[in-house]
Amino acid sequence: MQNSFTEENYLKIIHALSGREGLEVSTNALAESTSTRAASVTDMLRKLAEKGLIHYKKYQGVRLTESGEKVAINVIRKHRLWEVFLVEKLGFGWDEVHDIAEELEHIPSDHLVERLDSFLGHPRFDPHGDPIPDAKGNLTEPDYLILTDVEIGEKVRMMGVLDHAPSFLQHLDRAGITLGCTLEIKEINEYDKSASVQIEDKQTLFISLEVSKNLLVQRR
Amino acid sequence: MQNSFTEENYLKIIHALSGREGLEVSTNALAESTSTRAASVTDMLRKLAEKGLIHYKKYQGVRLTESGEKVAINVIRKHRLWEVFLVEKLGFGWDEVHDIAEELEHIPSDHLVERLDSFLGHPRFDPHGDPIPDAKGNLTEPDYLILTDVEIGEKVRMMGVLDHAPSFLQHLDRAGITLGCTLEIKEINEYDKSASVQIEDKQTLFISLEVSKNLLVQRR
DNA sequence: AAAAAAATTTAGATTAACCTAAAAATTGAT
């Protein structure tokens, strides 16, 4: 039996909310993320449990089963591969691709995904720096630092973002912060906790705490 | 308001069945093509009429309105562009792409279609020789001949197929008949009306009447 | 540990797209 568009979205969201520890996800959190009401979530959870895709006991929250995890990771794989396609091949900006990939990720065809993956040269990361699961479903989240954890004077490489909102990504574009660029923390300003950051050994600018919290970087 | 996947399919099928003359399409013909029952078709026709996408009077069959035609042609455009992508970029065979394109054609995003079109180099024809409508919705069906209408001794170029069934396309592959190849009718065999056809000035083989009826060609 | 608050589930509806069976309209044959 095939999973519906809607079922795949629930599984993907459960995966995201339960984190790498596979913690229980609450009905309300799911209602929030799916933009539905808690009662609707309960109905869907009953159905997913029936299909063996989640572990569910009333009032206890949910976790993915192995089989549910497999489905979720495959959806994530497809989403991220399509994002690479949209940016690398079609020339979209990284701020424009999320909604389209949200649709493309549900196109069913293993054959298609594998050919797309080859066509793209088996990319390891999507345009936001998120890792792309391999065909076997292995997904290893690299352990990047958040920019707020970097000391003054350190040089780091920009590796990803936590917030994928178009407005955030456009803000980074305007600041000249792109994936792979070099950042050096010059100082932390006491007044508003903003950071003075030098970008690519060129201009130095203020980065608000809000922004720093959403930048993933790597020491180098 | 947006049209659903299902609505788009009805419009596409009405377009196909009403032909270039825009003839009325019957409820039963639609039931057949959509693999549903006549009663379900009636329900949908009421809805499409409500939305101004078709002209519909009870018991009288349907025609597309201008706005319905526009939607149908856009779906066809997307279908054919995706087919080019699947064959030219991902390396699928022309016999493998129909079902996948059937899904991709419903991904909404004008931006996406236009970028895909550029990426593919604004192709005029899909992998089966069907013309691709332009961004403004102009669709001109070239008037090819059917192979059965070609005289003995004539040399023609293979331009398209009427039947898109994988088994038919695979049969052509095995015979070495591809889009653009040259065919010369050597003789028509009285016994079974099969044609002896020379392919690309190389081997000559028998082509059954069934096959000839589904080959579109052009004099040269 | 009882009461209040919050989270979750149940009950009962709604909508889109389908179904079957029966009724009505159209078409075709004598």
Added chain:
DNA sequence: ATCAATTTTTAGGTTAATCTAAATTTTTTT
């Protein structure tokens, strides 16, 4: 032109995914 056959529509139901409102369970506070 009438009657039979065919086509189409109507009537009434079903399923997936949603909803609101009410009931229940869990959690938190005092």
